[in-house]
């Protein structure tokens with residue numbers, strides 16, 4: 410009964426939101442988007458920007474777009490220096506202290522951070538840390554597109570719009586397991602029968618959503634406890650053999666959201682995480698996709714992933 414009333418409430422809330430949108434009185438039309446949340450295993454331009462910003466605060470880390478243990482340690486040190494909760498996760502509390510206002514004439518890592526996120530929105534700037542006329546014009550163009558004052562200064566509000574929205578690439582991705590837990594080779598290992606991937610992790614390891622979408626629980630003989638995530642990119646991701654579910658069915662998850670804990674349930678001969686990516690009606694090889702995320706580069710489109718070549 411609790412579940413039913415919860416669903417009813419969610420349905421009502423969704424209806425209200427839909428009505429508000431159709432009548433055009435959303436609470437704040439110009440409200441800033443939510444800050445992204447990222448942690449060990451996340452990758453993409455927002456991670457690269459966070460790394461440049463950490464550098465600008467004196468933390469000597471690589472700005473490679475892949476959130477690993479070095480970035481996590483730097484994040485904790487930064488959080489401690491600010492009196493924030495030192496959880497190593499960059500979210501709504503950490504971002505406002507991390508961003509640095511930059512404008513034409515400035516140079517350095519904070520400028521490189523701004524250029525990195527402007528490029529996420531398609532501006533194609535050289536990430537050279539020099540805030541010249543090209544970067545200023547990109548900033549003004551982005552601001553006017555967002556209904557912000559087009560002054561070309563990247564301040565807190567512009568940062569939040571730059572970071573909180575996906576841009577053309579659709580936002581960041583996450584590895585399914587913390588980046589330091591497995592090597593790159595693990596993400597390239599062939600599967601034993603059909604296109605899929607088995608990751609050797611012990612029972613109780615946190616498992617994260619790779620891309621944003623809606624998660625539904627699985628509980629059957631084959632997958633055991635797991636999740637089917639209908640992703641916003643059109644693919645369906647399957648995660649199998651968990652020891653515990655972490656989120657309810659119908660939960661909207663972002664990349665890096667914890668789904669549950671890995672385990673050995675279902676048709677499994679030892680603790681591991683099984684992952685499938687289904688796109689265009691076919692099982693795709695997750696290997697090139699996850700290795701790109703591991704590398705901090707943009708993964709190929711899910712529909713372009715191969716359907717063979719990842720079976721041993």
Ligand SMILES: [Zn+2]
Pocket residue numbers: 600605606607683684
């Ligand atoms: Zn498998």
